[in-house]
Each structure stands twice: as C-alpha cells, then as structure tokens.
Amino acid sequence: MQAIPLSSPDITEADIEAVTQVLRSSALSLGPKLPEFEKAFAAYTGVKHAVAVSSGTAALHLCVRALGIGEGDEVITTPFSFIASSNCILFERATPVFIDIDPKTLCIDPAKVEKAVTKKTKAILAVDVFGDLADWEALSAIAKKHRLSLIEDSCESLGTKRGKRMAGSFADCATFAFYPNKQMTTGEGGVLVTDSSEIATLACALRNQGRNVQGGWLAHEHLGYNYRLSDLQCALGISQLHRLPAFIRHRAEVAQMYAEALAPFADDVQIPVMQKGNDVSWFVYVIRLAERFSQRQRDALLAYLRSRGVGCQNYFPPIHLQPYYTKTFGYKPGDFPVTESIAGRTVALPFHNHLTKSQVLEVCSALQEGILSLTS
Numbered sequence: 001m002q003a004i005p006l007s008s009p010d011i012t013e014a015d016i017e018a019v020t021q022v023l024r025s026s027a028l029s030l031g032p033k034l035p036e037f038e039k040a041f042a043a044y045t046g047v048k049h050a051v052a053v054s055s056g057t058a059a060l061h062l063c064v065r066a067l068g069i070g071e072g073d074e075v076i077t078t079p080f081s082f083i084a085s086s087n088c089i090l091f092e093r094a095t096p097v098f099i100d101i102d103p104k105t106l107c108i109d110p111a112k113v114e115k116a117v118t119k120k121t122k123a124i125l126a127v128d129v130f131g132d133l134a135d136w137e138a139l140s141a142i143a144k145k146h147r148l149s150l151i152e153d154s155c156e157s158l159g160t161k162r163g164k165r166m167a168g169s170f171a172d173c174a175t176f177a178f179y180p181n182k183q184m185t186t187g188e189g190g191v192l193v194t195d196s197s198e199i200a201t202l203a204c205a206l207r208n209q210g211r212n213v214q215g216g217w218l219a220h221e222h223l224g225y226n227y228r229l230s231d232l233q234c235a236l237g238i239s240q241l242h243r244l245p246a247f248i249r250h251r252a253e254v255a256q257m258y259a260e261a262l263a264p265f266a267d268d269v270q271i272p273v274m275q276k277g278n279d280v281s282w283f284v285y286v287i288r289l290a291e292r293f294s295q296r297q298r299d300a301l302l303a304y305l306r307s308r309g310v311g312c313q314n315y316f317p318p319i320h321l322q323p324y325y326t327k328t329f330g331y332k333p334g335d336f337p338v339t340e341s342i343a344g345r346t347v348a349l350p351f352h353n354h355l356t357k358s359q360v361l362e363v364c365s366a367l368q369e370g371i372l373s374l375t376s
Ligand SMILES: *Cc1c(COP(=O)(O)O)cnc(C)c1O
Pocket: 055, 056, 057, 058, 081, 082, 084, 085, 127, 153, 155, 156, 177, 178, 179, 189, 190
C-alpha cells in the first residue's frame, strides 16, 4: 500500500504562478501583495483589520503584547491545545492558568473558568479546537463581568461559522496560521485579526521592528520583532484564499466518508461530532478510542498504523505535561483529568483535500486491524 500522509497542502499551477510573479517583480517584502492579502483576509473573516505575520505563534504573541499583558498577570487558558497557545503567555512572563475542557467540545469549559478569575487575571485565551468553536457566548459574558480581555486562538478554525459570525470574530483579537497542514497555507505564516484599530496599529508596528507606519525606517517606537510575512507568501495566501471555500467543502466530504466508514466500529471508536449550530471548517479528523483503552494501547495503535504507512498523530498531548511545563511549574498527571483522559485516547487520521474514498477505506481497515491486535 502507498503511504497515506497525515496532511498534505493543496498547491496548483495558479499558486505557483502567483508566487513566480512576485519573484519577477522584485518587491519581495512589504510590497503590494501584503495589503492585498490583508484586505482579502479581513473581508473573508468579517473583521475590520488583518495583520499578516510570520506564523500563528507570532500572531498569538502579538495579541498578548498588544493587550498589554505582562509580568504578574494571569491568563486563563486550556491545556488541550498546540503548545503555542500557552507559550505566547510565557513569552511575556505572564502566567497561564489552565482550566480543564468540556469533554463534548474539547474546548475550555466555561463553567470552570469563572472560579479561576483572580485580581491578577487579565485575559481569557480560548482555542477553537479542531475547527469547532469554544463557547464564546459564555466566555464573553465572563470577560465582560470581570473586565477581562479575550483572545481567540482560531488557528484551527479558519472558515468556521456560527450563524453569520466567522471564527476569528469572537474576541478582542484572534489568530490564524498557515503552516502546510492548515486549511490553507503560505508555507509558514499567520494573521492577527481584530476590530480594534489600536490593536491593529500596534501589531503592525510590533511585527516590523517596532516601527510606526508614519515613522522612518530607523525610528523604532516600540520593542518590536521581525514577524513580517514576505510578499511571496502573501501572493500564495491570496491565491489559496480564492480556493478556500472549495478546500472546506472537500474536507467536509472527507469527514463524511470517515463517519460512514467508521460507523460499524462505534463500540471501539468515537468519531468527532461537531456542535449543533456551528458550520465547521474541518482542520483534522481526530477519533477517540473507547474509555476501556489505555494510553499505552493508543500509542501501540499509532505505531501499528505508521507501520502500515498510515500517517497519524496523538493530537494533543496535554500542554501541562510537556517537559518544559512540568519542570518549570511542577504540573503532574491528574491535574486536568478530562484533558488527560481524552488526550490519552485520541488518534488523528490522515486528512487533506485530496483523500479518496478508497484511501479512507484503507485507513479504516488498517485501524480496525490495529484495534483487533490490541485486544488479541
Ligand atoms: C497551528 C496552530 C498554531 C500556530 O502555529 P504556527 O506553527 O506558529 O503557525 C497556534 N495554535 C494552534 C491551536 C494551532 O493549531
């Protein structure tokens, strides 16, 4: 069997042509493609401002900086995420305060958030996990009551809608990412989106060495970074954004194929179910083994699938149990039981735009044989 990768970007001749044109233009950075991409991206997500940056992590860092979060501040966030959503808080010497997740949504459990608010709490940073949305209604109410800022890590939910509102429009500022496994790619890249012109202006300065837009090239108003996105990447972003609705449709079809193929194995495998009322843009396809399976069995299953050429991953190992976090903060197994129980049983299956029905069936039969080998 030919190997089936976990993810794969969707690059066409039109994408290649778009990048090549920039190469021929010699305006490789801070050229016309940057504002063109930002404008198109803001329009797509329905926010006023988009600031393109070098990665999703950079966008998260700029959210924390732009909201003035720093040493001594606490930010309430989730341990069930990609590490960047918590590291961005540490970059500014603030403290991530982890709250366990809701097992149905896999997002931060708003019922547990309010109890964690202290005098030091500055913000809530919630993650739209695997494409579905955090409970922004409940989180917004808590933020309003306690005068907290809200950050939306929507790096996995580009294109997800709830009614007319798009992912990225629920908080003071939000982030997207364009690594090649995301719904669309610029190779590396990210965007900060916001309705606040102050946050957008500050983020623009911070991504460009602290230069104000009106200031000179060697006038550095702020402690800034080089978080710029090149025009090559912006051109690829514009081209990909045109096809994003088609990408999202293909991914929903693949998710449907998996749901049908896995239906007979409901005893062993729980398929992902997105929340009612959300029109979800699928990022990954993550199944959960039944509760009787241990983490050791799950890891054996991952090894088996890889030996069969099936790309797979344990999205996500809990952040609080990552070595840096246990060493620095003393977290231990048992601290966030819902996150740990789910994280120990997840298997992300191959998922991308061009996956065929026969590949989906191959993956599912390898999965079935793998599960059988665990229990025999
Ligand atoms: C992909 C992702 C990011 C950003 O990743 P980069 O590699 O820095 O672009 C941030 N948060 C979450 C939840 C993600 O999935």
